[in-house]
Amino acid sequence: MPKFAANLTMMFNEVPFIARFEAAAQAGFKAVEFLFPYEHSAKEIAAQLTAHRLQNVLFNMPPGDWAAGERGLACLPGREAEFRAGVATAIAYAKALGTPRLHAMAGLLPDGADRMTHRATYIDNLKYAAAETARHGIMLLIEPINTRDIPRYFLNTQADAHAIREQVGAANLKVQMDCYHVQIVEGDIAMKLRQYLPHIGHIQIAGVPERNEPDTGEVNYPYLFRLLDELGYDGWLGCEYRPRNGTVNGLGWMPRE
Numbered sequence: 001m002p003k004f005a006a007n008l009t010m011m012f013n014e015v016p017f018i019a020r021f022e023a024a025a026q027a028g029f030k031a032v033e034f035l036f037p038y039e040h041s042a043k044e045i046a047a048q049l050t051a052h053r054l055q056n057v058l059f060n061m062p063p064g065d066w067a068a069g070e071r072g073l074a075c076l077p078g079r080e081a082e083f084r085a086g087v088a089t090a091i092a093y094a095k096a097l098g099t100p101r102l103h104a105m106a107g108l109l110p111d112g113a114d115r116m117t118h119r120a121t122y123i124d125n126l127k128y129a130a131a132e133t134a135r136h137g138i139m140l141l142i143e144p145i146n147t148r149d150i151p152r153y154f155l156n157t158q159a160d161a162h163a164i165r166e167q168v169g170a171a172n173l174k175v176q177m178d179c180y181h182v183q184i185v186e187g188d189i190a191m192k193l194r195q196y197l198p199h200i201g202h203i204q205i206a207g208v209p210e211r212n213e214p215d216t217g218e219v220n221y222p223y224l225f226r227l228l229d230e231l232g233y234d235g236w237l238g239c240e241y242r243p244r245n246g247t248v249n250g251l252g253w254m255p256r257e
């Protein structure tokens with residue numbers, strides 16, 4: 001049976017962020033993920049993980065000015081120094097929290113920009129980040145995201161993500177496959193899992209199209225859970241969805257051992 005990690009950015013919003021660790025543990029989760037930890041000290045978050053016997057499996061590197069609409073720096077020419085500083089910050093947090101995976105958000109492609117120029121910047125930045133994270137035994141992830149939720153996001157398809165992974169050529173670079181984004185952009189989730197699983201470093205789930213619990217919408221997650229067992233996936237499934245009517249009330253979808 002797959003292992004499920006609660007996404008504390010989206011789930012357990014009934015309480016403040018720091019209190020969500022306890023809430024997740026009480027709901028039966030053994031692991032958590034979140035978008036960003038940087039508004040809190042690593043020491044404060046580490047204390048919550050220890051107190052509630054939770055593993056942090058993933059968070060994102062600094063994305064630039066999130067409040068102003070930025071969604072990553074990795075593909076942006078002229079922002080390389082800021083990206084590298086963010087790599088160092090993320091690694092410091094990951095070491096303090098025992099986090100094995102970091103996601104480098106690609107960023108938005110400006111209107112009229114030359115895509116190949118941004119691709120070259122993206123690849124160079126990923127080579128740097130992969131080398132730095134590898135020094136600390138950390139996996140680096142890239143994630144295709146649909147442009148309905150994030151218009152102009154640079155990386156959108158599984159095929160492109162894996163082509164970039166191959167071009168970077170780093171053993172610790174893998175693809176973060178969010179089934180929600182895959183279904184919106186291209187569908188055929190099961191066959192993509194079969195094709196790419198050896199190079200997938202993390203999987204996330206949510207109902208489509210509303211991004212609510214996985215037992216809502218058009219994706220047959222029980223089938224995908226059985227497929228992942230069949231394929232031997234032993235990683236975590238990040239529950240990156242927005243509960244419809246209270247987090248705990250919506251957990252009936254989750255298989256229990």
